[in-house]
Amino acid sequence: MPLTRLSLTNFRSYPDALLAPRPGLVVLTGENGAGKTNILEAVSMLSPGRGLRGAALTDMARSDGPGGFAIAARVDDVEIGTGTASNAPERRQVRINGAAASATSLSEWLSILWLTPTMDRLFQEGASGRRRFLDRLVLAVDPAHAVHAARYEAAMRARNKLLAEERPDPDWLTALEARMIEHGAALSAARAGAVESLGARLAEAPEGPFARAGLRLQGGEEDLAFTLRAGRARDAAAGRSLTGPHRTDLFVTHLAKDQPAALCSTGEQKALLLSIILAHADLVADRAGRRPVLLLDEVAAHLDPRRRAALFDRLHAGGGQVWMTGTEAALFEEVGADASRFEVADGAIQAG
Numbered sequence: 187m188p189l190t191r192l193s194l195t196n197f198r199s200y201p202d203a204l205l206a207p208r209p210g211l212v213v214l215t216g217e218n219g220a221g222k223t224n225i226l227e228a229v230s231m232l233s234p235g236r237g238l239r240g241a242a243l244t245d246m247a248r249s250d251g252p253g254g255f256a257i258a259a260r261v262d263d264v265e266i267g268t269g270t271a272s273n274a275p276e277r278r279q280v281r282i283n284g285a286a287a288s289a290t291s292l293s294e295w296l297s298i299l300w301l302t303p304t305m306d307r308l309f310q311e312g313a314s315g316r317r318r319f320l321d322r323l324v325l326a327v328d329p330a331h332a333v334h335a336a337r338y339e340a341a342m343r344a345r346n347k348l349l350a351e352e353r354p355d356p357d358w359l360t361a362l363e364a365r366m367i368e369h370g371a372a373l374s375a376a377r378a379g380a381v382e383s384l385g386a387r388l389a390e391a392p393e394g395p396f397a398r399a400g401l402r403l404q405g406g407e408e409d410l411a412f413t414l415r416a417g418r419a420r421d422a423a424a425g426r427s428l429t430g431p432h433r434t435d436l437f438v439t440h441l442a443k444d445q446p447a448a449l450c451s452t453g454e455q456k457a458l459l460l461s462i463i464l465a466h467a468d469l470v471a472d473r474a475g476r477r478p479v480l481l482l483d484e485v486a487a488h489l490d491p492r493r494r495a496a497l498f499d500r501l502h503a504g505g506g507q508v509w510m511t512g513t514e515a516a517l518f519e520e521v522g523a524d525a526s527r528f529e530v531a532d533g534a535i536q537a538g
Contacts, residue, residue: 187296187476188507189229191260195269196251198224199533206537207526211501212509213518215538216530222511225530226300226481228257229509231268233298234289234325234332238481240318244275261295268292290336293329297470297478301463301485309447309455313405313435320436323466324380327473334372341365342427345414349422363414366430370410373431377403381436383473387465389441395496396461397454398441406434438462456488464500477506485510486517495520 188209194200199221214222223239227246230238237246247255253272258265267281268289280287282295299322308315324331345362348354385401413429414421421427438447440454447458463480471477480501486494498521501508512518515538518525527538 187261187479189232189259189261189479191258192225192229193256193258194225194228195256195258196248197228197246197255197257197269198248200224200535201248201251201533203533203535205528205535207507207509207528208524209507210505211498211521211525212507213515213521213525213527213538214509214511214530214535215513215515215518215527218513220530221533222530223302223483225535226302226483226509226511229259229479229481230298230300231257232259232266232296233292235322238300238302238483239304242276243270243278246270247275264295266292266295290329290332293325293332297326297474297476298481299323299326299463299466299470299478300481300483301459302481302483305459306452306456308459309438309450313433316436316438317432317434320377320381320434323384323462324376326466326470326478327380327383328376331373331376334369334376338366338369338373338431341369342430342432346421346426349418350425354418354422359418360415363411366414366427367410370431374406374434377406377431377434384462384466384469387469388461391461391465395457395493396464397443397450397457399447399458399462400439400441401462402437404435404437406431453488457493460485460497464504467504467506471504471506477504480506480508482508482510484512486512498522 189207192205194203214225216222227237227239247253247270253275254270256267256269258267265283269279270277278289280289280292308319321331321335341362345359348359381401381403388399391398408429410430417429438458439445440447440450440458447455467478467480489497529536529538
């Protein structure tokens with residue numbers, strides 16, 4: 187389900203912008219700092235969460251603007267919008283065909299996946315980044331995942347706050363832990379199912395220019411009912427919950443080399459991430475009956491000509507809408523004449 191219209195108002199570097207991309211490949215070119223990634227971030231905000239940068243809402247509003255921002259898009263015959271008001275810059279608003287809706291409901295209309303240069307260190311950094319990456323994959327096939335994640339986090343925050351009291355109410359603790367157990371079980375089951383399905387698809391894929399990835403989960407398998415109750419004193423001393431699905435990690439290996447992704451070269455890690463994203467897009471198409479929108483920021487710059495050509499061939503064959511950015515138009519010469527091309531400069535967007 188491609189976006190056929192995207193408008194931005196007071197978002198990042200754009201006081202006002204309008205794009206009308208076609209289905210298929212969408213190419214944004216321009217100098218560093220021109221605002222290409224801002225456009226991808228705007229598209230990513232049409233899904234639950236904080237977008238591909240994970241930024242605060244107040245940081246998304248144009249610095250010399252009125253304080254709020256708006257992002258609106260057309261998907262089929264559905265009008266989707268999100269943003270903030272100038273009098274409530276920290277409160278996100280969502281509208282579907284003009285009616286107020288929750289941010290979690292966005293996943294009912296669009297599945298959006300992204301790959302950005304900041305994710306190049308995904309395998310070196312802490313588990314939280316890999317967990318967010320995993321949850322984005324799960325959300326694309328299971329829209330309810332966002333609801334379970336939000337309710338689990340809310341119950342966990344309330345439990346942590348209650349444990350900080352001198353004499354916490356044990357009945358209220360039990361009730362909060364019951365909510366964590368309920369929604370935590372749903373989170374764990376959805377993650378495990380997604381990793382199993384995606385791992386099987388990756389294992390069956392033929393060897394090609396992009397390394398095949400092996401996936402498995404680490405942590406979060408505890409008996410949560412027991413560990414939460416038994417760990418109340420420990421968690422109170424730590425000021426946080428030390429067990430549960432919020433501690434799960436995604437472990438990735440290079441199948442052909444039988445090597446952890448963390449020990450692979452930068453190029454191999456990029457290839458592993460690409461293989462996961464592309465395989466997952468196929469999985470989403472099979473499961474949800476629609477291909478996700480892919481956002482690939484500066485993806486071509488780090489690929490040799492062989493892998494770049496293979497990537498474009500794969501994207502064409504897969505179908506769906508794919509947004510790509512780059513500093514040089516020459517990097518995208520092989521994407522074909524059907525691609526939507528836009529030149530970005532000085533807060534303005536011009537169709538190519």
